[in-house]
Amino acid sequence: MCETYYIVPEKIHNHLVEKAYRHRGYTLEEATDAARFCASAAQHGIRTHNAIKALHLDSLFGSKTGGCIPGAQIREIPTHFKAARIWDAGRKLGPSVAYRAMDTCIQLADEYGVGIVSVDNCFHYLWGGGYVMEAAKKGYLAYTACTSMLAEVVPFGGKTPTLGTNPHSWGFPTTEAIGYPIVIDWATSTVAMGRVQQLKREGKFLPPHTAVDAEGRPTTDPNQAVALLPFGEHKGYGLGLIDELLGALIGGSLPTIRGKHAQDDEKHTTAFFFQAIHPEALNAGAFAKGRSQKENIRAVIYDILEHGNEKCLLPGQIEAEAAATSAKHGGLLFTRAELEAFRKIAQECGETPWELSQFHSVNLE
Numbered sequence: 001m002c003e004t005y006y007i008v009p010e011k012i013h014n015h016l017v018e019k020a021y022r023h024r025g026y027t028l029e030e031a032t033d034a035a036r037f038c039a040s041a042a043q044h045g046i047r048t049h050n051a052i053k054a055l056h057l058d059s060l061f062g063s064k065t066g067g068c069i070p071g072a073q074i075r076e077i078p079t080h081f082k083a084a085r086i087w088d089a090g091r092k093l094g095p096s097v098a099y100r101a102m103d104t105c106i107q108l109a110d111e112y113g114v115g116i117v118s119v120d121n122c123f124h125y126l127w128g129g130g131y132v133m134e135a136a137k138k139g140y141l142a143y144t145a146c147t148s149m150l151a152e153v154v155p156f157g158g159k160t161p162t163l164g165t166n167p168h169s170w171g172f173p174t175t176e177a178i179g180y181p182i183v184i185d186w187a188t189s190t191v192a193m194g195r196v197q198q199l200k201r202e203g204k205f206l207p208p209h210t211a212v213d214a215e216g217r218p219t220t221d222p223n224q225a226v227a228l229l230p231f232g233e234h235k236g237y238g239l240g241l242i243d244e245l246l247g248a249l250i251g252g253s254l255p256t257i258r259g260k261h262a263q264d265d266e267k268h269t270t271a272f273f274f275q276a277i278h279p280e281a282l283n284a285g286a287f288a289k290g291r292s293q294k295e296n297i298r299a300v301i302y303d304i305l306e307h308g309n310e311k312c313l314l315p316g317q318i319e320a321e322a323a324a325t326s327a328k329h330g331g332l333l334f335t336r337a338e339l340e341a342f343r344k345i346a347q348e349c350g351e352t353p354w355e356l357s358q359f360h361s362v363n364l365e
Helices: 010-023 028-043 051-061 094-112 128-137 193-202 234-250 293-304 317-329 336-348
Strands: 003-008 075-077 084-088 114-122 141-146 168-172 182-186 270-277 332-334 361-364
Touching: 003 010, 003 336, 010 028, 010 051, 010 336, 028 051, 028 094, 028 128, 028 317, 028 332, 051 193, 051 336, 084 094, 094 114, 094 128, 094 141, 094 270, 114 234, 128 141, 128 168, 128 182, 141 234, 168 234, 193 336, 234 270, 317 332, 332 336
Parallel strands: 084 114
Antiparallel strands: 003 332, 003 361, 075 084, 114 270, 141 168, 141 270, 168 182
């Protein structure tokens, strides 16, 4: 089934996103980071975490409510562990913190083989896959996990949402082997809440066994969905719990009160964890048939995809193909419904709204 997409030049997109963040009080540096991140998400086909989602989260939990503080400064907390850094983000804009954290992990990995950055008092960084993808393109194995803004997931066997959607994101340096980094990025719920919002915007239905309504009954109607189920039942539940425990070790808040800022003795912010590993820190040097490490990872990938599995997709392949499509058409691809959302964003910050007629369109499956 074909759908019409409108091609928005990245420069035009970034100008509007920067203006929207500046209008909300963010610094030029933060607004630039936000536009960079949102463009990357759109380029790679991540429609659940593009600028529309980013600004929606800011409206609900960010600069308008005190959950995110424009211009906040990161405070480094002393630690005697040489390959580790601990930060208090002070509720700074998530992408600005995340970009700097992953860059710091890479610097540490260059010196120590591995680097980690733990961050407390955070605001949502959106699509974790974007950060590990950039690190993987630079040649590192990267990982990030975070606790989500709200408790929206029902534990396996329960009826009340007490977990976040709590994503895990892995990036592997496989560009030389297959042309793009393998990126394994998933919410530990059946779908991200951003998918629910996207399907609601597009007038489409959720897959079965994905969400429940206010009475705890299964629903495929995104307008009725108030909570999500963990993917893979107990397995997704366990993976979501990992993020909560990481967050607890860092200093994160109780999941059922996150994002609900109040003047009390509790914390209401999220927590981040980042890690980068230099490939040579993993190299045992005993590869079969004299292969190098890079040759060996290629051999392993192609062994997995042979034996009748030639049509299987690799994680990150869809995103790489979306980026290639964006490059082919010379811009970022958005639906009519998404352009209408951008119209509202433009009106809020005093910019001239985009018109369908100013953009070329393309029909894609």
